[in-house]
Amino acid sequence: MMLSRMFSGDFPRSRFLALMLLVAFAGLTLAPFLFPGARALNVAATICVFIVLVASYDLLLGYTGIVSFAHTMFYGIGAYGVGLSLYSVGPTWGAVFMGLTIALILSLVLALVIGLFSLRVKAIFYAMITLAVASAFAVLASQLSDFTGGEDGRTFGVPEVLRPGFRLIDAEVFGTAINGKLITYYLVFFSALALFLLLLRVVNSPFGRVLQAIRENDFRAEALGYRTVVYRTLANCLSAVTATLAGALMALWLRYTGPQTTLSLTIMMDILLIVVIGGMGTLYGAAIGSALFILAQNYLQALMRQASEGLAAVPVLANLFHPDRWLLWLGVLFVLSVYYFPSGIVGKLRGRK
Amino acid sequence: MLSLTGVHTHIGQYHILQGVDLVLPHGELTVLLGRNGAGKTTTLRTIMGLWHASRGALVFDGSDITQTATADIACAGIAYVPENMGIFSDLTVHENLVLAARDGEPDKARLEWIFGFFPALKKFWNQAAGTLSGGQKQMLAIARAIVEPRKLLLVDEPTKGLAPAIIQSLITAFRELKAMETTILLVEQNFNFVRSLGDSVAVMDDGRIVHVGPMAELSENLDLQQKLLGLSLDTHQ
Numbered sequence: 298m299m300l301s302r303m304f305s306g307d308f309p310r311s312r313f314l315a316l317m318l319l320v321a322f323a324g325l326t327l328a329p330f331l332f333p334g335a336r337a338l339n340v341a342a343t344i345c346v347f348i349v350l351v352a353s354y355d356l357l358l359g360y361t362g363i364v365s366f367a368h369t370m371f372y373g374i375g376a377y378g379v380g381l382s383l384y385s386v387g388p389t390w391g392a393v394f395m396g397l398t399i400a401l402i403l404s405l406v407l408a409l410v411i412g413l414f415s416l417r418v419k420a421i422f423y424a425m426i427t428l429a430v431a432s433a434f435a436v437l438a439s440q441l442s443d444f445t446g447g448e449d450g451r452t453f454g455v456p457e458v459l460r461p462g463f464r465l466i467d468a469e470v471f472g473t474a475i476n477g478k479l480i481t482y483y484l485v486f487f488s489a490l491a492l493f494l495l496l497l498r499v500v501n502s503p504f505g506r507v508l509q510a511i512r513e514n515d516f517r518a519e520a521l522g523y524r525t526v527v528y529r530t531l532a533n534c535l536s537a538v539t540a541t542l543a544g545a546l547m548a549l550w551l552r553y554t555g556p557q558t559t560l561s562l563t564i565m566m567d568i569l570l571i572v573v574i575g576g577m578g579t580l581y582g583a584a585i586g587s588a589l590f591i592l593a594q595n596y597l598q599a600l601m602r603q604a605s606e607g608l609a610a611v612p613v614l615a616n617l618f619h620p621d622r623w624l625l626w627l628g629v630l631f632v633l634s635v636y637y638f639p640s641g642i643v644g645k646l647r648g649r650k
Numbered sequence: 651m652l653s654l655t656g657v658h659t660h661i662g663q664y665h666i667l668q669g670v671d672l673v674l675p676h677g678e679l680t681v682l683l684g685r686n687g688a689g690k691t692t693t694l695r696t697i698m699g700l701w702h703a704s705r706g707a708l709v710f711d712g713s714d715i716t717q718t719a720t721a722d723i724a725c726a727g728i729a730y731v732p733e734n735m736g737i738f739s740d741l742t743v744h745e746n747l748v749l750a751a752r753d754g755e756p757d758k759a760r761l762e763w764i765f766g767f768f769p770a771l772k773k774f775w776n777q778a779a780g781t782l783s784g785g786q787k788q789m790l791a792i793a794r795a796i797v798e799p800r801k802l803l804l805v806d807e808p809t810k811g812l813a814p815a816i817i818q819s820l821i822t823a824f825r826e827l828k829a830m831e832t833t834i835l836l837v838e839q840n841f842n843f844v845r846s847l848g849d850s851v852a853v854m855d856d857g858r859i860v861h862v863g864p865m866a867e868l869s870e871n872l873d874l875q876q877k878l879l880g881l882s883l884d885t886h887q
Binding site for chain 1: 698700719720721722724725730732736738739740741745748749750752754794
């Protein structure tokens with residue numbers, strides 16, 4: 298009963314998927330203790346943030362059928378909001394909440410304006426409008442260098458309790474120091490978990506059902522009495538606000554914000570890929586897709602190095618698996634996954650077509 | 651209940667409805683007949699606001715709905731069952747009906763009443779609508795339109811491609827709806843289906859209503875059938 302409420306009645310509906318989710322959840326929960334080291338923890342935190350970011354995009358693309366390229370803009374607003382506030386005001390919780398509030402209001406207003414003015418047009422035009430707005434925002438962030446730090450971005454301090462030098466207790470737990478970095482990780486982890494469960498609640502609510510109906514056929518949804526523009530705009534706002542929160546979490550984790558980490562088109566492409574690979578219209582797809590994608594992005598090169606060294610005696614293969622070709626193999630893996638899992642990993646595991 | 655006065659509808663460069671005049675009396679079932687391309691579906695879609703009339707007036711329950719948004723027309727009490735069934739394939743039978751009920755879970759007694767003539771819907775309650783057979787999808791489409799009491803039902807060719815047993819269920823459903831004084835506008839090619847159901851009949855040709863009268867009159871008058879439809883209605887099935 299409690300589990301059903303927590304998952305909003307939307308269970309994985311596949312044993313293997315449930316196992317994958319359980320492994321991912323356990324891995325992320327215990328990451329600081331299981332995988333010591335700055336890089337591993339950074340990968341785990343990035344996975345947590347991307348789960349929220351991709352799930353919020355899936356609310357738009359997978360559940361409502363809206364193709365938007367402005368998602369990284371909202372992500373960037375969250376990161377810049379918190380980052381610039383901490384940079385200007387100083388490393389206090391007041392600065393965090395002030396930056397976050399300003400960022401959320403800005404995102405909400407922008408999403409509302411873009412939604413109301415643009416969601417009446419055809420999907421392709423909406424996609425183009427969001428691309429133009431997002432590009433303009435990225436240029437603006439880069440050009441206003443006195444304020445934003447331009448292409449270099451801004452490094453800033455965080456409240457004391459989140460600083461690596463802060464020790465909650467002097468003793469180590471399972472060989473891991475209970476310091477500010479660990480606290481920041483769990484802040485990111487629990488915030489991401491709460492936001493993910495909230496999105497799960499949204500998509501399984503009557504509101505979520507209307508969004509799915511709109512995705513399938515907006516005229517039919519209208520004919521049932523639903524104002525599709527209103528619902529689309531609400532979905533746009535909700536998605537934008539969640540992406541903003543994800544951006545704020547990323548900024549707190551990195552203690553840095555810049556165009557390459559939040560506003561770049563590459564991140565937008567990554568989000569799109571993760572949604573497709575994980576399975577559109579399945580929030581669990583965002584979780585599985587993010588975990589696999591970020592792991593591949595961070596460890597494929599190292600794996601290939603080992604493979605290349607192991608195959609040193611075989612000239613062609615050693616060359617083929619050379620670590621410099623990791624992006625090529627990442628691309629091949631994507632093509633294969635889209636080919637074999639056209640409805641995404643979660644879609645396939647749930648027995649869809 | 652609903653009146654259309656001199657309604658013209660353009661779809662792109664095509665002038666489809668060319669001055670439709672039609673009155674649907676309260677509690678009656680009106681059958682709209684006509685050859686393919688005469689403008690029957692466009693009439694239903696214009697009433698529903700899916701295409702807006704470029705000229706003329708549509709008055710429903712005393713209110714002008716000529717330029718009203720589709721969602722508001724639906725909220726005013728008009729339900730539409732399109733020719734292609736119009737169900738949401740990715741949602742379950744249950745979710746399709748909840749969506750149509752708009753204010754949460756449908757009334758249990760009303761659901762049982764619907765299950766009375768469409769039992770398959772109960773059986774496949776939690777199954778994705780896309781996996782139902784054609785007849786079951788049509789049942790769901792009609793159930794969705796009647797899951798809440800509506801003032802006017804617009805139904806486009808409900809028997810198209812259906813097995814006789816399912817058509818009999820539809821006849822029962824429409825009879826009960828008539829008994830509940832629901833006004834119905836039914837576009838249908840299957841004359842045997844509508845002969846016993848229809849109170850009145852309107853015949854369309856080239857975007858206009860060319861005949862309006864009691865169903866009994868057209869049903870019994872072979873000359874009139876020949877004149878209006880170019881064939882006897884007995885073969886118009």
